[in-house]
Amino acid sequence: MRPEYSLALGVIIALLGLAPPGDVVKKSSRILIQVCVVLLGATMNLHELWRAGVTGLAFAFGTIVATFALGIILAIWMRVDQKLATLISSGTAICGGSAIAAVGSTIRATSTHMSVAIGVVFILNAVGLWVFPPLGHWLGLSQHQFGVWCAVAIHDVSSVVGAAGKYGDEALHVATAVKLSRTLWIVPIALAAAWFFRSSLKGQEGRGRLPIPWFIVLFVLASIAGTYITAIAEWMPLLTLIARRGMSVALFLVGLGLSRKALASVGIRPLALAVILWVYISVLALVAVRWTIT
DSSP states (O other), X not given: OOHHHHHHHXXXXXXXXXXXXXXXXXXXXXXXXXXXXXXXXXXXXXXXXXXXXXXXXXXXXXXXXXXXXXXXXXXXXXXXXXXHHHHHHHIIIIITHHHHHHHXXXXXXXXXXXXXXXXXXHHHHHHHHHHHHHHHHHHTOOHHHHHHHHHHHSOSHHHHHHHHHHHOHHXXXXXXXXXXXXXXXXXXXXXXXXXXXXXXXXXXXXXXXXXXXHXXXXXXXXXXXXXXXXXXXXXXXXXXXXXXXXXXXXXXXXXXXXXXXXXXXXOHHHHHHHHHHHHHHHHXXXXXXXXXXX
Protein backbone atom coordinates (compact mmCIF):
# COMPACT_ATOMS: atom_id res chain seq x y z
CA MET A 1 0.00 0.00 0.00
CA ARG A 2 1.24 3.50 -0.85
CA PRO A 3 2.47 5.54 2.14
CA GLU A 4 -0.26 8.20 2.04
CA TYR A 5 -2.99 5.54 1.94
CA SER A 6 -1.37 3.68 4.84
CA LEU A 7 -1.40 6.86 6.91
CA ALA A 8 -5.00 7.65 5.99
CA LEU A 9 -6.14 4.12 6.85
CA GLY A 10 -4.48 4.34 10.27
CA VAL A 11 -6.14 7.71 10.96
CA ILE A 12 -9.58 6.39 9.99
CA ILE A 13 -9.24 3.38 12.28
CA ALA A 14 -8.04 5.62 15.12
CA LEU A 15 -10.91 8.09 14.74
CA LEU A 16 -13.40 5.21 14.69
CA GLY A 17 -12.07 4.23 18.10
CA LEU A 18 -10.78 0.86 16.91
CA ALA A 19 -7.10 1.47 17.66
CA PRO A 20 -5.55 -0.48 20.55
CA PRO A 21 -5.13 1.60 23.73
CA GLY A 22 -1.84 2.57 25.33
CA ASP A 23 1.51 3.66 23.90
CA VAL A 24 2.40 0.35 22.22
CA VAL A 25 1.42 1.61 18.77
CA LYS A 26 3.39 4.85 19.10
CA LYS A 27 6.49 3.07 20.36
CA SER A 28 6.23 0.44 17.61
CA SER A 29 5.92 3.09 14.89
CA ARG A 30 8.95 4.98 16.22
CA ILE A 31 11.11 1.85 16.35
CA LEU A 32 10.00 0.68 12.89
CA ILE A 33 10.72 4.09 11.37
CA GLN A 34 14.23 4.06 12.82
CA VAL A 35 14.88 0.50 11.57
CA CYS A 36 13.73 1.45 8.06
CA VAL A 37 15.92 4.56 8.07
CA VAL A 38 18.95 2.45 9.02
CA LEU A 39 18.15 0.00 6.19
CA LEU A 40 18.00 2.92 3.76
CA GLY A 41 21.44 3.94 4.99
CA ALA A 42 22.88 0.65 3.74
CA THR A 43 21.64 1.48 0.22
CA MET A 44 23.22 4.95 0.15
CA ASN A 45 26.74 5.79 -0.97
CA LEU A 46 28.68 7.45 1.83
CA HIS A 47 30.08 10.17 -0.46
CA GLU A 48 26.59 11.07 -1.73
CA LEU A 49 25.35 11.03 1.85
CA TRP A 50 28.08 13.47 2.84
CA ARG A 51 27.25 15.88 0.01
CA ALA A 52 23.55 15.79 0.82
CA GLY A 53 24.23 16.18 4.53
CA VAL A 54 26.40 19.24 3.96
CA THR A 55 23.60 20.73 1.86
CA GLY A 56 21.18 20.03 4.70
CA LEU A 57 23.42 21.70 7.26
CA ALA A 58 23.73 24.77 5.04
CA PHE A 59 19.94 25.07 4.83
CA ALA A 60 19.32 24.08 8.44
CA PHE A 61 20.77 27.00 10.35
CA GLY A 62 19.05 29.74 8.38
CA THR A 63 15.62 28.07 8.18
CA ILE A 64 15.61 26.97 11.83
CA VAL A 65 16.57 30.41 13.15
CA ALA A 66 14.08 32.14 10.84
CA THR A 67 11.26 29.77 11.87
CA PHE A 68 11.88 30.24 15.59
CA ALA A 69 12.12 34.03 15.22
CA LEU A 70 8.80 34.19 13.39
CA GLY A 71 7.27 31.73 15.87
CA ILE A 72 8.17 33.96 18.85
CA ILE A 73 6.80 37.08 17.15
CA LEU A 74 3.56 35.40 16.07
CA ALA A 75 3.04 33.78 19.49
CA ILE A 76 3.13 37.21 21.14
CA TRP A 77 0.83 38.74 18.52
CA MET A 78 -1.63 35.82 18.48
CA ARG A 79 -1.45 35.31 22.27
CA VAL A 80 -0.35 31.70 22.04
CA ASP A 81 1.39 30.24 25.11
CA GLN A 82 5.17 30.56 24.67
CA LYS A 83 5.90 26.94 25.59
CA LEU A 84 3.30 25.72 23.13
CA ALA A 85 4.68 28.04 20.44
CA THR A 86 8.19 26.72 21.14
CA LEU A 87 7.00 23.13 20.67
CA ILE A 88 5.20 23.97 17.42
CA SER A 89 8.24 25.87 16.14
CA SER A 90 10.50 22.93 17.05
CA GLY A 91 8.28 20.43 15.26
CA THR A 92 8.08 22.65 12.18
CA ALA A 93 11.74 23.63 11.98
CA ILE A 94 13.40 20.31 12.84
CA CYS A 95 11.60 16.98 12.72
CA GLY A 96 8.03 16.94 13.94
CA GLY A 97 7.07 14.74 16.88
CA SER A 98 10.65 13.76 17.77
CA ALA A 99 11.66 17.40 18.23
CA ILE A 100 8.47 18.16 20.17
CA ALA A 101 9.10 15.25 22.53
CA ALA A 102 12.74 16.24 23.09
CA VAL A 103 12.14 19.95 23.59
CA GLY A 104 9.00 19.33 25.64
CA SER A 105 10.93 17.14 28.07
CA THR A 106 13.55 19.83 28.70
CA ILE A 107 11.13 22.74 29.24
CA ARG A 108 8.72 20.65 31.32
CA ALA A 109 5.80 21.19 28.94
CA THR A 110 2.40 20.00 30.16
CA SER A 111 0.57 17.06 28.60
CA THR A 112 -1.87 19.56 27.07
CA HIS A 113 0.98 21.45 25.42
CA MET A 114 2.38 18.19 24.05
CA SER A 115 -0.98 16.93 22.79
CA VAL A 116 -1.82 20.19 21.01
CA ALA A 117 1.63 20.52 19.41
CA ILE A 118 1.70 16.90 18.24
CA GLY A 119 -1.89 17.20 17.01
CA VAL A 120 -1.28 20.23 14.78
CA VAL A 121 2.02 18.88 13.49
CA PHE A 122 0.38 15.52 12.73
CA ILE A 123 -2.34 17.20 10.67
CA LEU A 124 0.12 19.22 8.59
CA ASN A 125 2.49 16.26 8.30
CA ALA A 126 -0.29 14.19 6.74
CA VAL A 127 -1.19 17.03 4.36
CA GLY A 128 2.47 17.33 3.31
CA LEU A 129 2.69 13.64 2.45
CA TRP A 130 -0.22 14.02 0.04
CA VAL A 131 0.46 17.50 -1.36
CA PHE A 132 4.22 17.78 -1.85
CA PRO A 133 4.89 15.16 -4.59
CA PRO A 134 2.30 16.54 -7.07
CA LEU A 135 3.31 20.08 -6.13
CA GLY A 136 6.95 19.25 -6.81
CA HIS A 137 6.06 17.93 -10.29
CA TRP A 138 3.93 21.01 -10.97
CA LEU A 139 6.84 23.27 -9.98
CA GLY A 140 9.20 21.25 -12.18
CA LEU A 141 11.63 20.43 -9.39
CA SER A 142 14.46 18.03 -10.07
CA GLN A 143 14.98 14.93 -7.93
CA HIS A 144 17.71 16.67 -5.94
CA GLN A 145 15.71 19.87 -5.51
CA PHE A 146 12.62 18.04 -4.33
CA GLY A 147 14.62 15.88 -1.92
CA VAL A 148 16.08 18.94 -0.19
CA TRP A 149 12.80 20.86 -0.26
CA CYS A 150 10.61 18.16 1.25
CA ALA A 151 13.23 17.33 3.89
CA VAL A 152 13.17 20.94 5.07
CA ALA A 153 9.43 21.61 4.74
CA ILE A 154 7.76 18.33 5.80
CA HIS A 155 7.79 17.71 9.53
CA ASP A 156 8.44 14.02 10.37
CA VAL A 157 11.06 11.66 8.96
CA SER A 158 8.36 9.12 8.07
CA SER A 159 6.41 11.49 5.82
CA VAL A 160 9.61 12.89 4.30
CA VAL A 161 10.67 9.38 3.29
CA GLY A 162 7.16 8.59 2.06
CA ALA A 163 6.87 11.75 -0.08
CA ALA A 164 10.41 11.54 -1.45
CA GLY A 165 10.01 7.84 -2.23
CA LYS A 166 7.00 8.67 -4.40
CA TYR A 167 9.08 11.27 -6.26
CA GLY A 168 12.02 9.00 -7.07
CA ASP A 169 15.04 7.11 -5.76
CA GLU A 170 17.42 10.08 -5.93
CA ALA A 171 14.92 12.29 -4.13
CA LEU A 172 14.56 9.59 -1.46
CA HIS A 173 18.30 9.38 -0.83
CA VAL A 174 18.79 13.16 -0.75
CA ALA A 175 15.75 13.74 1.47
CA THR A 176 16.76 11.07 3.98
CA ALA A 177 20.28 12.48 4.37
CA VAL A 178 19.13 16.10 4.61
CA LYS A 179 16.36 15.31 7.10
CA LEU A 180 18.69 13.34 9.36
CA SER A 181 21.21 16.18 9.29
CA ARG A 182 18.42 18.45 10.53
CA THR A 183 17.53 15.96 13.26
CA LEU A 184 20.94 16.58 14.81
CA TRP A 185 19.73 20.06 15.70
CA ILE A 186 17.39 18.58 18.34
CA VAL A 187 20.13 18.71 20.98
CA PRO A 188 21.21 22.39 20.65
CA ILE A 189 17.61 23.56 20.21
CA ALA A 190 16.44 21.61 23.27
CA LEU A 191 19.29 23.06 25.34
CA ALA A 192 18.54 26.58 24.08
CA ALA A 193 14.84 26.15 24.93
CA ALA A 194 15.71 24.92 28.43
CA TRP A 195 17.90 28.00 28.93
CA PHE A 196 15.16 30.30 27.64
CA PHE A 197 12.63 28.88 30.12
CA ARG A 198 15.18 28.51 32.92
CA SER A 199 13.25 30.76 35.34
CA SER A 200 10.15 28.56 35.19
CA LEU A 201 12.26 25.42 35.63
CA LYS A 202 13.92 26.52 38.88
CA GLY A 203 13.01 24.30 41.78
CA GLN A 204 11.62 21.55 39.52
CA GLU A 205 13.31 18.22 39.94
CA GLY A 206 14.34 15.88 37.24
CA ARG A 207 14.57 17.98 34.14
CA GLY A 208 13.92 15.96 31.05
CA ARG A 209 16.80 14.02 29.66
CA LEU A 210 17.82 14.70 26.09
CA PRO A 211 17.17 11.66 23.93
CA ILE A 212 20.25 10.72 21.91
CA PRO A 213 19.30 9.86 18.29
CA TRP A 214 21.41 6.70 18.09
CA PHE A 215 19.63 5.58 14.94
CA ILE A 216 21.41 8.38 13.05
CA VAL A 217 24.75 6.90 14.08
CA LEU A 218 23.55 3.46 12.91
CA PHE A 219 22.36 5.05 9.65
CA VAL A 220 25.86 6.43 8.96
CA LEU A 221 27.50 3.10 9.89
CA ALA A 222 25.10 1.29 7.55
CA SER A 223 26.04 3.71 4.76
CA ILE A 224 29.74 3.06 5.39
CA ALA A 225 29.11 -0.68 5.19
CA GLY A 226 27.05 -0.33 2.01
CA THR A 227 29.77 1.78 0.39
CA TYR A 228 32.80 -0.35 1.19
CA ILE A 229 31.47 -3.90 1.57
CA THR A 230 30.82 -5.16 -1.95
CA ALA A 231 28.73 -8.14 -0.83
CA ILE A 232 26.01 -5.75 0.42
CA ALA A 233 25.49 -4.45 -3.12
CA GLU A 234 23.70 -7.69 -4.05
CA TRP A 235 21.17 -7.09 -1.28
CA MET A 236 20.49 -3.42 -1.99
CA PRO A 237 17.28 -3.93 -4.04
CA LEU A 238 15.85 -6.15 -1.31
CA LEU A 239 16.90 -3.74 1.47
CA THR A 240 15.29 -0.86 -0.39
CA LEU A 241 12.07 -2.83 -0.84
CA ILE A 242 11.97 -3.83 2.83
CA ALA A 243 12.64 -0.25 3.94
CA ARG A 244 9.87 1.17 1.77
CA ARG A 245 7.33 -1.48 2.76
CA GLY A 246 8.32 -1.05 6.38
CA MET A 247 7.86 2.72 6.16
CA SER A 248 4.33 2.21 4.81
CA VAL A 249 3.56 0.02 7.82
CA ALA A 250 5.15 2.62 10.11
CA LEU A 251 2.94 5.36 8.65
CA PHE A 252 -0.10 3.17 9.26
CA LEU A 253 0.97 2.84 12.89
CA VAL A 254 1.57 6.60 13.09
CA GLY A 255 -2.00 7.21 11.94
CA LEU A 256 -3.25 4.55 14.32
CA GLY A 257 -1.59 6.39 17.21
CA LEU A 258 -3.62 9.55 16.70
CA SER A 259 -6.05 10.02 19.58
CA ARG A 260 -9.38 11.81 19.46
CA LYS A 261 -8.35 13.70 22.58
CA ALA A 262 -5.21 15.11 20.94
CA LEU A 263 -7.15 16.10 17.83
CA ALA A 264 -9.96 17.69 19.83
CA SER A 265 -7.50 19.75 21.88
CA VAL A 266 -6.17 21.55 18.78
CA GLY A 267 -7.41 25.14 18.97
CA ILE A 268 -7.71 27.62 16.12
CA ARG A 269 -4.81 29.87 17.22
CA PRO A 270 -2.20 27.09 17.64
CA LEU A 271 -3.34 25.59 14.33
CA ALA A 272 -3.10 28.99 12.63
CA LEU A 273 0.39 29.49 14.07
CA ALA A 274 1.49 26.07 12.83
CA VAL A 275 0.06 26.67 9.34
CA ILE A 276 1.75 30.08 9.02
CA LEU A 277 5.10 28.67 10.13
CA TRP A 278 4.73 25.70 7.78
CA VAL A 279 3.90 27.88 4.76
CA TYR A 280 6.75 30.22 5.70
CA ILE A 281 9.42 27.52 5.92
CA SER A 282 8.07 25.81 2.78
CA VAL A 283 8.28 29.00 0.70
CA LEU A 284 11.63 29.99 2.20
CA ALA A 285 13.09 26.56 1.46
CA LEU A 286 11.62 26.49 -2.05
CA VAL A 287 13.16 29.85 -2.94
CA ALA A 288 16.52 28.75 -1.54
CA VAL A 289 16.38 25.43 -3.40
CA ARG A 290 15.47 27.03 -6.73
CA TRP A 291 18.18 29.66 -6.24
CA THR A 292 21.06 27.40 -5.20
CA ILE A 293 20.42 23.91 -6.63
CA THR A 294 20.31 23.26 -10.35
